[in-house]
Amino acid sequence: MRVHVVNSANRSQYLDEIEAMHRHRHRLFVELMGWRALASDDGLDIDEFDNQWATYLLAIDDDGVLRGSGRLVPSWRPHMLKNLFPEFSDTPAPVGPEIWEWTRHAPGDPLYSGTINKQVKSALHIGMLEFAASRGIEAFTGILETRLLGPVIESGWKITPLGAPRDYGEGNAVGVVIRFAPDFIDIARARAGRSGPVLVEMPCGMPVDARHLARRSVELAMRLPLHALGEAVARLEPLVAGESF
Numbered sequence: 001m002r003v004h005v006v007n008s009a010n011r012s013q014y015l016d017e018i019e020a021m022h023r024h025r026h027r028l029f030v031e032l033m034g035w036r037a038l039a040s041d042d043g044l045d046i047d048e049f050d051n052q053w054a055t056y057l058l059a060i061d062d063d064g065v066l067r068g069s070g071r072l073v074p075s076w077r078p079h080m081l082k083n084l085f086p087e088f089s090d091t092p093a094p095v096g097p098e099i100w101e102w103t104r105h106a107p108g109d110p111l112y113s114g115t116i117n118k119q120v121k122s123a124l125h126i127g128m129l130e131f132a133a134s135r136g137i138e139a140f141t142g143i144l145e146t147r148l149l150g151p152v153i154e155s156g157w158k159i160t161p162l163g164a165p166r167d168y169g170e171g172n173a174v175g176v177v178i179r180f181a182p183d184f185i186d187i188a189r190a191r192a193g194r195s196g197p198v199l200v201e202m203p204c205g206m207p208v209d210a211r212h213l214a215r216r217s218v219e220l221a222m223r224l225p226l227h228a229l230g231e232a233v234a235r236l237e238p239l240v241a242g243e244s245f
Contacts, residue, residue, distance in 0.1 A: 001067065001119050003127030005201040006056040013202055017058055020066040021106075022046055028106050034170045048084075049103070053077040057127050057199075059107075059120045067112065068120040070128065071104040072140075079103075081141050081162075081175055088143050088175030089162035102128070102140040102178070122192035125155070129185045130199040140178045145171060156184060 006014045025045035029035045038045050049071070059068040073079040075094065079101040082093040107124050108117035131137070144152065146165045153159055162175035189195065 001059055001061045001123045001198070002200045003123050003130075003198045004058045004060055005131060005199060006058055007054070008052045010202050014058065017060065017066050018056070019044070021056060021058060021069045022050075024066060024069065024109065025104055025106050028109065029104075032110065037169060045104070049073055049078070049080055055131075057124060057131060059123045059127070061116075061119075067109075067116060068107045068124055069104070070102060070106065070124055072128075072131070073101045073103070075099040075101055075141060079141075081143060085143060085175075087163075088166060088173065090164075091162070093162070093175075094139070094141055094177055098136055098138040099177075100132075100135075100137050100140055102142045105142075122188070122194075123198050126185065126188045126192060126194065126198045129180060129188055130197055132180070133182075133185060134199070134201075138179065142176055142178065143173050144176050145173050147172075149174065152178075156180075156187065 004014065004017075006018065011018065022044040026038065026040060026043050029045055030039050038047070040046070053073055055072045057070045057072065058066055061067050075082070075096060079093075080103050081089060081101055082095070086093065105124070108120040112120070128140070132140075141162075144159075149159065158179040158181075160177045160179070162177060165172050165174040
C-alpha cells in the first residue's frame with residue numbers, strides 16, 4: 001500500500017480515485033458518524049475547501065483500490081479552522097509557511113478487515129510525516145474529536161489544544177496544533193515494519209493513457225533494493241516524461 005500525493009498539478013491523473021475518496025468520506029462522516037450537515041444526494045462529501053489549494057493524501061492498495069485519505073490545506077489559504085470554525089481556537093488560528101491544516105482524515109473503514117485498517121492507518125500516518133518533511137512543514141492544525149485525543153497522543157503526536165472542547169451537532173471536538181520531532185518518520189516506519197518511504201508523487205503533464213502504468217511502475221520500483229533503483233529509474237524516465245520506450 002502506498003500513499004499518493006494528489007494536488008492541482010497532477011489531479012487529472014487521479015479522477016477516479018478522487019471520486020472514490022469523496023464517496024468514502026460521505027460513507028464515513030455522514031452514514032456512519034451522522035454528520036448530517038455534510039449529507040448529499042449524490043453520496044459525495046465535497047465542501048468549499050475541496051478546491052485548488054487542497055492536497056490529498058490517498059492510501060491506495062496494490063490492486064489500485066482507494067482505502068483511506070486525508071486533506072491538507074496551507075494555513076495561509078482559506079481553511080476550516082480559520083474561516084469556518086474559528087470558535088474552536090481561543091486565539092487566531094496559527095498561520096505560516098510551516099503550518100498546514102489537516103482535515104477529513106479517513107483512515108480505513110469498518111467494512112475492511114482489521115489487518116487492512118491497520119495498514120491504512122499506519123500508511124497515512126507515515127505519509128503525513130513524509131509529506132511534511134518534503135514541504136518543510138513543522139505543524140498541522142485541525143479540529144479533533146475529543147474522544148480521539150488520548151489515542152492520538154499515545155501514538156506519539158505532540159498535541160497542543162487551541163481552546164476548550166466544544167460541542168457541535170453530532171459530538172464534541174477541540175481545535176489543536178500537532179507537532180512532531182524530525183526523527184518521528186523513522187520511528188513510525190519502524191513501528192509499521194517498513195524500511196522505506198510510502199509516499200508517491202507523480203509529476204504533472206503525464207498523458208492520461210499512461211498514468212496508471214506509470215504509477216504502478218513507480219510503486220514497483222520503490223520496492224526494489226537500493227542498488228537496483230538506478231537502473232529502474234532510468235527505465236521509467238521515458239514513461240514519466242510521456243515518451244515511448
